[in-house]
Amino acid sequence: MHIDLRTVNIEPLRQTFDHIAARIGPDKQASRYLEGTMDVQAAANFHYRPTWDPEHEIFDATRTAITMKDWYALKDPRQLYYGSYTASRARMQETAEADFDFVETRGLADSYDDAARRTALDFYIPLRHVAWGANMNGASMCAYGFGTAITQPCLYQGMDQLGVAQYLTRMGLVLGDQGEVQAAKQAWMDAPQWQELRRYVEDTLVLKDWFEMFVAQHVALDAMLFALAYTEVDQALNAKAGPTVSLMTRFQTELFEDSSKWVDASLKIATAENPENKLQLQTWIAHWRARAVKALQPLAQQALGADSEAALTRVAARLDTRLVKAGLLA
Amino acid sequence: MSNVFIAFQRNEETRCIVDAIMADNPNAVINLQPAMVRIDAPNTLVVRRSTVEEQMGRQFDLQELHVNLITLTGHIDETEDEFTLSWKH
Numbered sequence: 328m329h330i331d332l333r334t335v336n337i338e339p340l341r342q343t344f345d346h347i348a349a350r351i352g353p354d355k356q357a358s359r360y361l362e363g364t365m366d367v368q369a370a371a372n373f374h375y376r377p378t379w380d381p382e383h384e385i386f387d388a389t390r391t392a393i394t395m396k397d398w399y400a401l402k403d404p405r406q407l408y409y410g411s412y413t414a415s416r417a418r419m420q421e422t423a424e425a426d427f428d429f430v431e432t433r434g435l436a437d438s439y440d441d442a443a444r445r446t447a448l449d450f451y452i453p454l455r456h457v458a459w460g461a462n463m464n465g466a467s468m469c470a471y472g473f474g475t476a477i478t479q480p481c482l483y484q485g486m487d488q489l490g491v492a493q494y495l496t497r498m499g500l501v502l503g504d505q506g507e508v509q510a511a512k513q514a515w516m517d518a519p520q521w522q523e524l525r526r527y528v529e530d531t532l533v534l535k536d537w538f539e540m541f542v543a544q545h546v547a548l549d550a551m552l553f554a555l556a557y558t559e560v561d562q563a564l565n566a567k568a569g570p571t572v573s574l575m576t577r578f579q580t581e582l583f584e585d586s587s588k589w590v591d592a593s594l595k596i597a598t599a600e601n602p603e604n605k606l607q608l609q610t611w612i613a614h615w616r617a618r619a620v621k622a623l624q625p626l627a628q629q630a631l632g633a634d635s636e637a638a639l640t641r642v643a644a645r646l647d648t649r650l651v652k653a654g655l656l657a
Numbered sequence: 658m659s660n661v662f663i664a665f666q667r668n669e670e671t672r673c674i675v676d677a678i679m680a681d682n683p684n685a686v687i688n689l690q691p692a693m694v695r696i697d698a699p700n701t702l703v704v705r706r707s708t709v710e711e712q713m714g715r716q717f718d719l720q721e722l723h724v725n726l727i728t729l730t731g732h733i734d735e736t737e738d739e740f741t742l743s744w745k746h
Contacts, residue, residue, distance in 0.1 A: 334691055359669055360714075406714035415715070 350399075363408035365399050367475040388473040391538040392607050395600055398474030404592045405480075405585065412483050416490070419581055423494060426574040427501065435571045436501045443568035444502055450560055450630040451576070452499040452511035453521055457552065458492035460528035461485065464544045471537040480589050484545070487582050498575040520625035527622045538597070539611050545590045547615035548622075550646045551639075553583040555623055559638040560630045587649070594653040609655055616646070661702050661731030661742040664695040671725045673712035674704065680712075681705050693727060701743035702731070 342348065343357035346366045351357060373384045383390055388398060395401070407415065430436055465485015472478040499508045515521050527548065534540040557580045564572050573580075598605045620639065627635035650656040663678075665671040667689070675694055679685055685698040696702065709717045719740050731742030 336689075336691055356672060358672065404714050 358406065359410065360403075360406035360408050363410075364402070364475050364479060368473070368478065386473060390471050390473065391536045393538040393597055393604050395474075395597065395604075399476045400596050400600070401474065401477040401593050402596075403476065403480045403589050405589055407480060407483055415585075416487070419578055420490070422581075423578040426577050427497065430501060430571055430574050435569075435574070439502065439571050440568035443564050443572075446560075446630055447564060447572050448499060448503050448507050448511070449514070450626065451495055451556065451572070452503075452508060453515040454552075454556060455492040455495040455499075455508075455511070456515045457524065457528055457548075458488045458495065460532060461488035461544055461549065462492065464531055464540055467532075468537045468540055468544075477593065481541070484586055484589075487586065491579050491582065494575065494578050498572070501575065502572075520629050523618075523624075524622040524626065527618055541593070542608060542611040543615040545586070546594065546612060546646075546650075547619045549583070550587070550590070550649065551616075551619050551623055551642050553579065554642040554645050555627055555638065557583060559627070559642060563631055563634065563638075591649055591653055594650075594655065598654045605655065612650065612655065658699050659744055660697045660699055661729070661744065662695055662697040663702060663704075663729040663742060664693055664727040665722075666725045666727060667692055667694050668725065670713075670721075674709055674722055674725075677708035677712045678702065678704055681708050698742075701741060701745075703742075704740040706738045 342353065342355060343351075343362060347357045347361055348355075350365055351361065368386055370386065373386070376383065377385050388395070405415075462485045465481050465483075465488060469478045469482035469485065472481055496508055499511060515525060527543075531540055531543045531548075534543065557576055561573055561576060561580075594608065598608055620643065623639065623642075624635070627639050631638050647656055665674065671694065675687065675696065678696055679687060681704070682696075682698050682702050685696050685702060688695040688697065704719065704722065706717055706719050709719075719735065719737065722740065729742060731744060732746065734741040734743070734745075
């Protein structure tokens with residue numbers, strides 16, 4: 328008997344959903360990111376306005392002063408949708424777990440220099456409350472923002488900040504004990520050097536304009552706080568007492584690198600959209616950045632001593648470079 | 658003039674690699690088959706890490722393309738940044 332094998336190519340009638348095809352053309356296959364992001368949020372045919380905010384629809388683009396012709400222009404260059412986000416964070420978490428394991432099995436925390444331990448505990452552990460604020464803000468931007476392209480990564484970033492808070496707490500428990508974590512909460516509530524930052528975080532919690540919140544959280548505060556905490560202070564501790572703290576803050580370092588790509592791209596797109604956006608963003612950045620510098624000064628001073636001025640200058644210069652790329656600084 | 662070609666399994670990951678190859682090789686011809694995608698190009702075909710990374714939105718090691726690679730022809734010139742097929746020696 329003779330059998331002929333042949334492949335039959337069946338062309339699918341549609342490559343993707345109609346609303347995606349309308350954006351990318353009918354003959355192109357769409358990525359999962361696009362399919363899971365574009366036009367996912369309802370934009371029309373709302374029934375009732377929310378009783379808690381009758382001025383706006385439940386999803387309403389006018390909750391911010393920033394305007395966009397198409398809110399889905401604010402795509403995430405990392406192309407994170409739920410599947411790729413969880414996979415990527417699972418990988419990062421695995422590395423972080425391995426690092427904590429390493430520190431614990433080799434007894435690196437016990438042999439850690441005591442002066443450096445004090446600096447690390449006093450500087451890093453209260454930051455868990457900052458991260459919690461960032462988590463709330465991420466959820467808030469997601470709730471009041473417009474368009475899945477931007478609200479989706481806002482929520483992911485909020486969840487990441489919850490991870491940051493947990494890793495900071497865990498570092499507190501490895502380097503110290505539960506008492507240290509409680510002491511950090513007291514410092515956050517009462518110690519004078521933390522009050523400016525606490526005011527900053529609390530003021531961002533009640534911001535009504537979600538894009539201003541984006542600027543205050545991601546551009547002004549996180550860009551400088553992460554650079555200060557996980558580059559400057561981290562290096563100073565490395566030089567003094569070895570890389571134990573670097574191992575335990577690896578997640579934050581990687582997260583900062585990752586999220587900066589998204590923050591920079593969003594800023595760039597919103598800035599390029601129209602001159603009013605650019606002006607508004609510049610005003611917000613000027614305001615929140617000055618406050619962030621003021622809030623970080625006493626903490627840099629506490630952790631770095633005489634080097635704090637130079638460190639803050641470097642941190643600010645790095646933010647400047649990013650703003651130049653986004654078209655917000657000449 | 659002779660062709661080089663490369664064939665991948667068709668999936669979410671290779672979609673980005675294929676898009677990158679098509680962007681970097683204007684003379685390449687794409688041939689979509691069931692479960693496989695084959696790209697022919699006259700003389701030479703290059704896979705650039707930077708373009709793939711742009712398409713994927715993450716860091717990419719060119720070695721990763723072997724996971725989904727089915728077959729290829731041509732002499733391979735491989736660096737960290739580029740994977741080039743050609744008949745040059």
